[in-house]
Amino acid sequence: MNGLYALKPWYADRLAGLRRALVARQVSPHTLTAAGVVCAAGAAAALAWLPAPSAALLVAVLLAGRLAFANLDGALARDTGRTTPRGALLNELGDRAADLLVIAGFLPLAPLWLVAAAAxxxxxxxxxxxxxxxxxxxxxxxGPVGKTERCLLAVVAAASGWAVPVLAVVAAGSAVTAVVRAVWVWRALGQPETVVAAVARERVVATERAMATERDVASEKTVVRVAEPASSAPRRRPSPSPPPSPSPSSSPTLGSFPSEHDRSLPLDPGEVSGGITHTRPQSPADRGTRLRGAR
Structure with missing residues (x-):
């Protein structure tokens, strides 16, 4: 027993042109989900503040938009490959918020306990x-009273002013729908394990595909930093290198022999001071003194 939900494929076909236009303009499915919630809030305000039957037309138009956006957000996500776990969560939260907002429109028109029971x-x-x-x-x-039937009943309440009877039908019909679905689910889970396992595998594959799509979308939105150009400040001139140290052939070092022009003089063993032997050329006076001392 699908109720008006059986008309969903026909309704989706009527929205095909609008869906293609939204795909061409790259509209986000999240935007459509939010638009459905806004339409539900507007219908609730019209139901609460406008008298019957003046509110009927506005409530009908806004709730038709709420149903259209609820159909388009999922279809748009599938057409553009943007079905993600976050999108599924947002879709469910948007649907529940829209349902509660429509029921809240009955607050000025019915007892609080009945509004709470219907919600x-x-x-x-x-x-x-x-x-x-x-x-x-x-x-x-x-189901007997699903989302589409609840919207239709709200339009009936806006047109007739019978808020209390309509809310009673919504509450009782929703409870019956929950029981019908629970029985169907119970029987489905009691089928052979292979059937349930096949359904579970399909759900796992769909979840993995959605997660992969989400990663691809996130990678496309990653901002790549472009390297900054080199600074235009003037380059610093290199400091002059120190003059090269004199080579051993140009200046004598400790313990080394004198240069060529000093080799004509005999060498003196020199003095030992601080463990370092200093050698110097031997002058004629030093040579004479040395010879006299030797005699």
Whole structure:
């Protein structure tokens, strides 16, 4: 029992042209999810503040936009290869927020306890579907009173002013939908293990593909730093190198022989001072003194 959810393929075909235009303009699926929440908030405000039946047309247009954006965000993500785990999370949060906002529009029109009961009941079908998908069963949608039927009932309330009866139908119908989905999920999980395992493998493959797509998108958005050009400051002139040290052939060092023009004089053993022997050329006077001492 899918209810009005069975019309989803037909409705998606009617939106194909708009979807192609959004793909051409590179609109983000997150933007469409946010637009659906905004439409739900506008419908709730119109339902709460405008009298019936004046609110009916505006509520109908805004809720039709809410359903259209809910259909387009997932389709756009698949067409552009941008299905990611974060996108799936944002889609679920956006759908639940939109449902609660529509129910909040009944606050000035119905008792608080009934509004609270209807808000809780509208969450039950999605909780059952998500629990079944987490256990390995296919995601179950539709039902006697699903998302589309709730939007239609809100338009009926805006046109007729019967807020309390409509809320009672929403609460009871949502609870019945949750039970129907729970029974279907229970039977699906009771099938042979190979069927459930095949579904689980498909979910794992889809998750890995989505994560790979997310990594590719993140890598494309990575900003590559361009190396800065070299500084235009004037280059510093190199400091002059020190003059080369004199070679051993040009100046005598300690313990070395004198140069060629001093070799005509005999050498004196010199004196030993501080463990260093200093040699110097022997003058004629020193040579005479040495000869007299030897005699």
């Amino acid at each position: 809780f009941a509208t969450m039950l079908p999605s909780w059952v579907s998500l629990a079944g998908a987490a256990a390995g069963a296919p995601r179950r949608n539709g």
